[in-house]
Amino acid sequence: MHKPKTNSLHSVSLSLAAIALMSACASTQAIDSPEQHQPPTIQGYTIGTHAVAKAPITLAELEELKGSLLMTDEDIKYLRMSHDVLEPHVDELVGVWYGFVGSTPHLLKYFSNEAGEPDMEYLGRVRARFVVWVLDTAKANYDQDWLDYQFEIGRRHHRVGKNKTDDANAVDHIHFRHLSALTIPVTTTLKPFLERGDHTAEEVDKMHAAWVKSVLMQTILWSYPYVGEDDF
Numbered sequence: 001m002h003k004p005k006t007n008s009l010h011s012v013s014l015s016l017a018a019i020a021l022m023s024a025c026a027s028t029q030a031i032d033s034p035e036q037h038q039p040p041t042i043q044g045y046t047i048g049t050h051a052v053a054k055a056p057i058t059l060a061e062l063e064e065l066k067g068s069l070l071m072t073d074e075d076i077k078y079l080r081m082s083h084d085v086l087e088p089h090v091d092e093l094v095g096v097w098y099g100f101v102g103s104t105p106h107l108l109k110y111f112s113n114e115a116g117e118p119d120m121e122y123l124g125r126v127r128a129r130f131v132v133w134v135l136d137t138a139k140a141n142y143d144q145d146w147l148d149y150q151f152e153i154g155r156r157h158h159r160v161g162k163n164k165t166d167d168a169n170a171v172d173h174i175h176f177r178h179l180s181a182l183t184i185p186v187t188t189t190l191k192p193f194l195e196r197g198d199h200t201a202e203e204v205d206k207m208h209a210a211w212v213k214s215v216l217m218q219t220i221l222w223s224y225p226y227v228g229e230d231d232f
């Protein structure tokens with residue numbers, strides 16, 4: 001097993017490490033939607049007790065987006081290869097990402113109230129869903145449930161849905177510019193974890209490249225409430 005290499009993002013202060021110990025649970029808050037039809041789980045994981053609205057694009061349109069991103073079946077293969085590498089370390093991985101957000105004031109503010117005080121309970125609850133997201137991203141099972149839930153994640157970053165799942169009292173909207181930007185720290189800090197499996201350097205590079213495409217693709221899907229339906 002390889003030790004992760006240290007880089008500037010990976011070595012950021014884990015000032016919010018205590019959050020790792022918080023056992024978060026899914027909220028019972030409901031988000032009203034005219035098109036509710038989904039059960040409260042996705043790929044076996046509980047994501048809350050509310051239903052998720054149907055995606056505004058089709059699976060065929062998702063395939064087109066994958067084409068624009070040069071995401072191929074080989075990328076899907078390498079995403080799935082990453083699953084078993086990451087699963088044993090997923091809490092630690094999410095802790096590194098939380099360390100980055102926690103040590104970056106202009107990002108931490110989105111988990112904080114208007115007075116600038118971080119909401120530790122909110123951070124802990126979201127963290128549990130982040131763990132689920134890592135494993136779902138690695139499963140790369142792009143079915144209708146997955147597609148529907150992508151648009152739910154987008155709403156949860158936007159003022160139409162932020163804070164509602166956890167009944168949080170944080171600032172109510174995340175500016176979109178930071179969503180796609182975080183593709184880079186998220187996937188850069190991921191790479192040392194991909195090196196922990198028994199895979200060659202070439203396979204690690206391919207897993208990493210597939211993750212970059214997947215995270216970028218997801219932030220594009222999450223842009224829907226920001227862009228508006230006519231322009232999306």
Ligand code: HEM
Pocket residue numbers: 047101107108110111126129130133153156157161162163164165166168174178179180181182183186215219
């Ligand atoms: C590549 C970029 C990003 C990724 C992969 C990501 C991932 C996630 C995931 C998986 C969730 C939980 C979704 C769920 O409820 O199931 C979430 C929620 C959240 N994220 Fe992000 N995120 C990104 C960008 C950002 C940025 C830039 C911020 C700003 C600090 C942010 C702040 C939040 C907050 C506050 C929530 C909770 C939203 C709520 O109230 O439900 N995220 N994110």
